[in-house]
Each structure stands twice: as C-alpha cells, then as structure tokens.
Amino acid sequence: MSFNDDAVQLTNDDASSCKLSAVQRGYWKDSYISFFYENPERKSPEISIGYYTRVHSVRYLLKEFIKKTEGNCQIVNLGAGYDTTYWNLKDDSLTPKSFIEVDFPAVTMKKCRIIKEQMDLLEKLQSEEDDIQLSRTEIHSNDYHLVSADIRELKQLEAKLQSCRIDTNLPTVFITECVLVYLDMEYSDRLLKWISTKFPTSAFINYEQVNMEDRFGEVMIVNLKRRNTELRGVEACQSVDTQINRFKRNGWKNVECLEMTNVYRNLSTSEKQRLEKLERFDEKDLLDQLLEHYCLMWANSDSNSVNLSDVTI
Numbered sequence: 370m371s372f373n374d375d376a377v378q379l380t381n382d383d384a385s386s387c388k389l390s391a392v393q394r395g396y397w398k399d400s401y402i403s404f405f406y407e408n409p410e411r412k413s414p415e416i417s418i419g420y421y422t423r424v425h426s427v428r429y430l431l432k433e434f435i436k437k438t439e440g441n442c443q444i445v446n447l448g449a450g451y452d453t454t455y456w457n458l459k460d461d462s463l464t465p466k467s468f469i470e471v472d473f474p475a476v477t478m479k480k481c482r483i484i485k486e487q488m489d490l491l492e493k494l495q496s497e498e499d500d501i502q503l504s505r506t507e508i509h510s511n512d513y514h515l516v517s518a519d520i521r522e523l524k525q526l527e528a529k530l531q532s533c534r535i536d537t538n539l540p541t542v543f544i545t546e547c548v549l550v551y552l553d554m555e556y557s558d559r560l561l562k563w564i565s566t567k568f569p570t571s572a573f574i575n576y577e578q579v580n581m582e583d584r585f586g587e588v589m590i591v592n593l594k595r596r597n598t599e600l601r602g603v604e605a606c607q608s609v610d611t612q613i614n615r616f617k618r619n620g621w622k623n624v625e626c627l628e629m630t631n632v633y634r635n636l637s638t639s640e641k642q643r644l645e646k647l648e649r650f651d652e653k654d655l656l657d658q659l660l661e662h663y664c665l666m667w668a669n670s671d672s673n674s675v676n677l678s679d680v681t682i
C-alpha cells in the first residue's frame with residue numbers, strides 16, 4: 370500500500386458525495402446512498418447531469434445483461450467503493466445469482482460497518498440471517514459478497530473471488546467505474562487479460578476518462594495531482610481508440626466505446642428536458658466539455674453464445 374493508494378481510496382468519498390448531492394436534487398432515485406455518505410457539498414448541475422448519465426448507463430447495461438442471461442449470471446464490481454447498485458437492483462427485482470464487490474480493506478471495512486448498522490441494507494441480503502458471514506472487512510451471504518483485495522494482485526483477487534464461490538463458467542459481467550485509470554497500465558493489462566482468459570462468457574463495463582491530451586484533460590490531471598492522486602493509467606485514456614485497443618489486445622473480442630457526450634445525446638428528449646430543468650442550468654458548453662472527457666466501454670467475449678453482442682450501449 371502506497372501513499373498514492375491512500376489518496377486513491379479517498380476518490381470514493383468524492384464519487385459518493387457527487388452521487389448523493391445529485392440524488393438529493395432529484396436527478397435519480399437511490400434510497401440507499403445516504404447511508405454511506407452524509408452532508409455532501411452541493412455540486413453544479415453539469416456535475417450532477419454527468420453523474421446521472423454515468424449511473425444510468427452503467428445500470429442500463431447491467432440490467433440488459435441480467436435480462437439476457439435470465440438472472441443466471443454473476444456481477445463483479447472491482448473498486449466498488451460505496452456503490453449501491455446491488456440494493457437498487459433488488460428493488461427492481463432484477464437480481465443476478467451473485468453480486469461481488471471488491472475494494473481495498475480500508476474501504477470495505479467502512480462499507481461492512483455501515484451495512485451491519487443499517488437494517489435497510491442488511492435485510493436485503495439474501496440469506497437466512499444466521500447464514501450471513503460478517504467479518505471486519507468482508508461479508509458473505511447467498512447472493513452478495515463484499516471482499517477486500519488489491520485488484521493488481523491477481524493471486525489474491527482469484528483467492529478472494531473463490532471465497533465467494535464464483536463460477537468461471539457462468540456468464541459474468543465485470544465493472545470498473547473510475548478505477549482502471551488509477552492502475553499502472555501493466556496491472557490493468559494483466560487484469561483484463563486474466564479475466565478474458567478465465568471467464569469464457571463474460572462482459573466488461575468500464576467507465577473512465579478519455580480525450581485527456583487537451584487543455585481540459587491537463588487541468589483534470591493537475592487537479593488530481595494536487596490531491597496526491599496520480600492517474601497512472603492515463604495512457605489508455607488518450608482517446609476512444611486507445612480505450613478500445615487496450616481491451617482488444619487483452620483478449621476481448623467485441624468492444625464498443627462511446628464518449629459520454631454521445632451517451633447523453635442518446636437519452637430521450639423528455640429525460641434530457643427533465644434533467645436540464647431541475648436546477649438553473651445555463652452552462653451547456655461546460656456540460657459538453659465534461660461529457661467529452663469521459664467514456665463508457667462495453668466489451669464482451671461470448672463463447673457460450675448468450676448473444677451478449679446483441680447488447681449495445
């Protein structure tokens with residue numbers, strides 16, 4: 370664990386704070402996020418719309434994956450932070466066989482404590498209550514697992530996934546939401562290759578920075594450096610093509626990547642109107658600039674023909 374790793378863990382607080390601020394202002398509904406974070410600073414409408422587009426599009430792909438596999442699947446969220454997708458999917462009655470979250474122990478310890486304390490979270494875990502195994506940093510129930518691991522250490526990660534009884538032959542979708550960019554390329558390449566080799570029917574959702582070579586990108590990098598957070602994997606975030614290439618060279622057959630500007634554009638007109646009316650919003654250019662610097666990636670390898678390639682962003 371390095372100084373940079375400590376700073377990287379704090380990025381989870383930033384993400385939670387932005388998500389809660391947006392939820393409090395009605396951008397989307399999430400009954401669980403306020404258990405994980407309190408009193409967020411108010412964020413600008415552009416940031417809230419950016420977060421809405423991120424959460425909405427990642428969840429859309431997850432739901433399509435669950436429907437396609439009729440729930441006979443697994444979800445693995447790497448660098449999950451305080452993500453609340455498991456509980457939100459439960460409310461939508463869209464559940465995979467197993468939902469696994471991985472993060473550094475300092476983060477999973479806090480998440481574990483909050484889940485243990487909040488009945489609304491704990492009671493959603495599928496299990497006879499006695500069957501839930503809770504330790505300081507980990508939780509195992511029938512369908513939800515929270516484990517601590519450094520995702521750069523593949524042996525450790527593999528052992529932890531095995532402790533969740535992961536089945537490498539079941540369709541599995543991996544998520545990294547603003548995570549790979551904090552890993553040196555050597556580590557993210559190894560991780561992507563390992564997953565594509567180990568899981569014959571799998572998909573990958575990656576959300577992170579893109580187009581980082583221009584002035585706006587440079588400012589983002591400098592701001593993070595000020596907070597001791599280095600974007601070590603930024604090489605892969607130069608363009609949509611560099612993002613696609615890193616997945617292709619690591620064994621992913623079908624790869625699609627869209628700038629968030631396009632993802633936002635594809636939302637229905639009525640939804641965009643709703644979002645843009647929630648608060649006084651007159652910085653359309655700033656929203657465009659922000660969305661241009663993030664992308665959503667959907668990759669899949671479909672050896673067992675679940676027709677994952679029918680799913681598109």
Ligand code: SAM
Pocket residue numbers: 377378379380381384385447448449450451452471472473476518519520521545546547548551552
């Ligand atoms: N994915 C969550 C979300 O979108 O709300 C959290 C995003 S936060 C920006 C990045 C998360 O990745 C942090 O919780 C951090 O601890 C985790 N992370 C970064 N590098 C990691 C590593 N090597 N092993 C495990 N977790 C890691």
